[in-house]
Amino acid sequence: MQDLTEPILELIRLAATDLPPDVESALRRAVEQEEPGSAARGSLETILKNVELARANSTPICQDTGTPIFYVRYPEGWSTRVLRAQIEAAVVQATKNSYLRPNSVDSLNGKNSGNNLGGDYFPTVHFEEVEGEALTIDLMLKGGGCENVGAQYSLPNSQIGAGRDLAGVRKVVLDAVHKAQGQGCAPGILGVAIGGDRGSSYYASKEVLFRQLDDANSNPELSALEERLTGEANQLGIGPMGFGGATTVLGTKITSLNRLPASFFVSVSYMCWAYRRRRMTWQDGAASYQ
Amino acid sequence: MRSITIPISDEVIRSLKVGEPVALTGVMLTGRDAVHKWMVDTFINQTRPPQGDDLEVYAAIQPLLDGGVIYHCGPVVAGLDTKQYRFVAAGPTTSIREEPYQGLVMRHFKVKGVIGKGGMGPKTLAACQEVPGVYLHAVGGAASLIAQTVTRVLGVYKLDFGVPEAMWMIEVKDFPAVVTMDAHGSSQHAVVEEQSRKVLEELLAKA
Numbered sequence: 001m002q003d004l005t006e007p008i009l010e011l012i013r014l015a016a017t018d019l020p021p022d023v024e025s026a027l028r029r030a031v032e033q034e035e036p037g038s039a040a041r042g043s044l045e046t047i048l049k050n051v052e053l054a055r056a057n058s059t060p061i062c063q064d065t066g067t068p069i070f071y072v073r074y075p076e077g078w079s080t081r082v083l084r085a086q087i088e089a090a091v092v093q094a095t096k097n098s099y100l101r102p103n104s105v106d107s108l109n110g111k112n113s114g115n116n117l118g119g120d121y122f123p124t125v126h127f128e129e130v131e132g133e134a135l136t137i138d139l140m141l142k143g144g145g146c147e148n149v150g151a152q153y154s155l156p157n158s159q160i161g162a163g164r165d166l167a168g169v170r171k172v173v174l175d176a177v178h179k180a181q182g183q184g185c186a187p188g189i190l191g192v193a194i195g196g197d198r199g200s201s202y203y204a205s206k207e208v209l210f211r212q213l214d215d216a217n218s219n220p221e222l223s224a225l226e227e228r229l230t231g232e233a234n235q236l237g238i239g240p241m242g243f244g245g246a247t248t249v250l251g252t253k254i255t256s257l258n259r260l261p262a263s264f265f266v267s268v269s270y271m272c273w274a275y276r277r278r279r280m281t282w283q284d285g286a287a288s289y290q
Numbered sequence: 291m292r293s294i295t296i297p298i299s300d301e302v303i304r305s306l307k308v309g310e311p312v313a314l315t316g317v318m319l320t321g322r323d324a325v326h327k328w329m330v331d332t333f334i335n336q337t338r339p340p341q342g343d344d345l346e347v348y349a350a351i352q353p354l355l356d357g358g359v360i361y362h363c364g365p366v367v368a369g370l371d372t373k374q375y376r377f378v379a380a381g382p383t384t385s386i387r388e389e390p391y392q393g394l395v396m397r398h399f400k401v402k403g404v405i406g407k408g409g410m411g412p413k414t415l416a417a418c419q420e421v422p423g424v425y426l427h428a429v430g431g432a433a434s435l436i437a438q439t440v441t442r443v444l445g446v447y448k449l450d451f452g453v454p455e456a457m458w459m460i461e462v463k464d465f466p467a468v469v470t471m472d473a474h475g476s477s478q479h480a481v482v483e484e485q486s487r488k489v490l491e492e493l494l495a496k497a
Contacts, residue, residue, distance in 0.1 A: 050432040098366050100366075101453065171494055
């Protein structure tokens with residue numbers, strides 16, 4: 001089996017230091033929405049300078065390089081055990097190279113492992129066998145500040161007046177954005193999952209964040225809700241960093257899962273503006289990145 | 291942008307108002323979750339006896355914090371092997387987690403400036419009025435840019451807390467931040483929370 005440690009290291013470097021073009025474009029559009037001289041505009045200008053500097057110097061966009069979450073889709077014949085070992089080796093080297101901050105802490109004794117490894121869930125690696133010849137690895141780095149403001153609702157929710165329908169989903173998502181204020185490094189991107197159980201719902205709310213910011217949901221109802229939620233979240237006026245302003249979220253992505261008759265969960269994963277996700281495709285012995 | 295030198299006098303602190311951009315120069319300490327809990331448990335509430343190098347560290351940080359600045363930051367640091375430390379990425383972390391501790395720490399050590407992101411609550415705002423002090427908001431995620439204002443790493447305490455949680459003593463030049471909570475009881479965060487709550491209520495009333 002081929003050794004992918006080096007190409008995976010490059011994937012980590014790209015994810016941590018080079019903000020994807022769709023996110024950068026959205027931030028550049030957002031600057032124009034804010035009042036000249038406002039703290040909101042100033043913070044977006046600082047963000048864009050930082051993005052350029054991080055890319056030029058190969059240094060992390062944000063010091064919180066998050067939980068590395070890998071999704072590996074592999075053709076028949078690859079060993080997931082060996083792939084996991086290669087991913088771990090790349091993570092250790094990325095930490096030595098200062099692309100990643102040592103972020104894996106033992107919850108019982110508080111010790112930081114120092115190399116971003118620890119247990120079966122750090123880093124998080126999902127494997128799926130696929131047809132065809134290409135192996136792809138998606139990587140997302142999601143920091144703790146935005147992870148902490150994620151929220152899960154069980155509908156109906158009488159306090160918010162949210163029933164078991166898309167109107168109810170809209171209400172709880174707006175509630176989550178209000179509660180987050182600037183804590184999750186607004187402007188954020190909302191990953192929303194409707195249904196599932198508590199675990200699968202949160203999982204799907206993160207997975208949907210791999211979509212491109214400017215794509216449209218194939219389900220017309222969800223597509224309309226995505227647009228409406230982005231617009232209404234921006235009416236809240238929380239603004240970049242919570243300073244007040246026109247840009248509170250850059251986009252909303254919604255997915256749905258089957259649920260039990262008794263359960264109706266809505267999970268919101270809040271992604272900070274430092275929306276770090278990259279894909280590596282390995283085919284014919286060579287890696288390409290997007 | 292107004293230049294502020296650390297340590298900061300009470301007069302300067304009281305002259306700072308919400309919304310004012312500042313550039314900080316001087317020596318500051320990073321400190322976040324583990325540090326705040328350690329300070330409060332060991333030296334303020336004294337629910338845990340000092341152990342290891344606790345007392346030495348206290349003696350070293352106390353003069354720095356008196357009139358000084360604490361920065362909620364867990365940096366990416368290069369040179370860990372050689373101890374020739376250099377900050378590579380050093381943006382602020384979310385401050386609200388320190389809300390149970392911050393006011394106590396400000397009063398005990400006479401900390402005049404707290405830097406972080408996302409703002410803090412009423413306990414910290416009350417301490418800002420008393421001490422007096424200010425909360426300074428740095429741009430979250432602007433880690434490579436902010437690291438460039440860290441001219442030197444002068445030392446580190448409690449490295450056994452881990453790199454992100456340790457207390458790094460750093461020299462900064464023109465560190466950029468905005469005053470979002472001042473010594474006169476004003477908080478930009480309380481204002482935005484209230485205004486956005488009104489809009490939320492209107493939106494929730496719609497179908």
